[in-house]
Amino acid sequence: MPAPDTSSFSIDLADTAATEALGARLAGALAPGLTVFLDGDLGAGKTTLVRGVLRALGHAGKVKSPTFTLLESYAISSLNFPLYHFDFYRFTDPDEFIEAGLDEYFGQTGDAAGVCLVEWPDKAGGHLPSPDLRIALAVVGEARHARLSACSEGGRACLDRLLHAAEGRPGQA
Numbered sequence: 109m110p111a112p113d114t115s116s117f118s119i120d121l122a123d124t125a126a127t128e129a130l131g132a133r134l135a136g137a138l139a140p141g142l143t144v145f146l147d148g149d150l151g152a153g154k155t156t157l158v159r160g161v162l163r164a165l166g167h168a169g170k171v172k173s174p175t176f177t178l179l180e181s182y183a184i185s186s187l188n189f190p191l192y193h194f195d196f197y198r199f200t201d202p203d204e205f206i207e208a209g210l211d212e213y214f215g216q217t218g219d220a221a222g223v224c225l226v227e228w229p230d231k232a233g234g235h236l237p238s239p240d241l242r243i244a245l246a247v248v249g250e251a252r253h254a255r256l257s258a259c260s261e262g263g264r265a266c267l268d269r270l271l272h273a274a275e276g277r278p279g280q281a
Contacts, residue, residue, distance in 0.1 A: 115264060117271065121252040127153040127245075130254060131160020137269035140189035140221035142262055143214060143237060145229040148245035153252050154227045157245065158193050161225070165191070173197075173227060178208055190222035202233025211235065241266055 121127045134144075134157070146154040159171040165184045174180040174195045182191040192213050196205065205211065214224055214237050229236055240263035244255045258264040 115267070116255065116257040117267065118253065118255045120248070121153070121254055123251065124153070124156055127156045127252055127254075128160030128163065131157040131162075132164035133270055133273060134266075135161040135164035136273050137266045138191075138223050139262065139266060140223065141215075142240045142266060143224045143226065144241045144243060145236075145239040146225060146227045146243050146245065147229070149247065152245040152247055153254075154245060155195075157243065157254075158225050158227075162191070179210065179213075192222050192224045193227075194224060195227040196231035197228040199228070199231040202231065202235055205232040205235040239263070 119130065121130060138161070146157065148154055155171065155173040158173075162171050162182060162184070165182075166186045167182060167184055171193075172180070174193055175197050178194060178196065178198075180193045182193070184191060194210065194213075199205065210232075213222065226232075226236065226239075229239070238259055240258070240260040242257045242259055242263075244257070246253045256267060256270075258267045
């Protein structure tokens with residue numbers, strides 16, 4: 109039997125709880141240095157997915173989209189790396205990414221490497237590095253749909269960990 113394809117997979121998400129549950133599964137698959145792009149229209153569930161990641165990692169505080177602050181940084185005791193949540197929705201020019209000094213968070217190695225979760229990455233133009241993982245969220249009727257696509261070896265390893273964590277659970281992709 110051939111090995112399963114760990115370059116992408118799709119999953120239907122019945123509600124907000126299912127979106128948060130996908131985020132929780134993703135939390136267990138993250139590794140330092142990963143950049144994850146979150147694509148989707150307003151209300152598609154990008155921040156909800158991040159909330160699921162953070163809750164699974166033990167963050168009990170509020171989780172809001174950093175639409176006005178551009179960045180929320182989380183130092184979570186269960187992680188040995190920081191988690192950065194970006195939102196570039198309000199950018200009117202891609203150069204705002206450089207002007208804000210946000211490039212220093214991407215491509216870090218060693219102890220400085222964190223995970224970057226990026227909402228509205230297209231608004232930063234070509235200033236962002238290529239993602240390791242791209243998650244496209246869409247509203248379909250009353251539900252949501254997610255497509256996770258690996259864009260690097262690190263992204264494939266992340267998806268592989270996520271898929272293996274879900275094995276044997278009914279109703280999981």
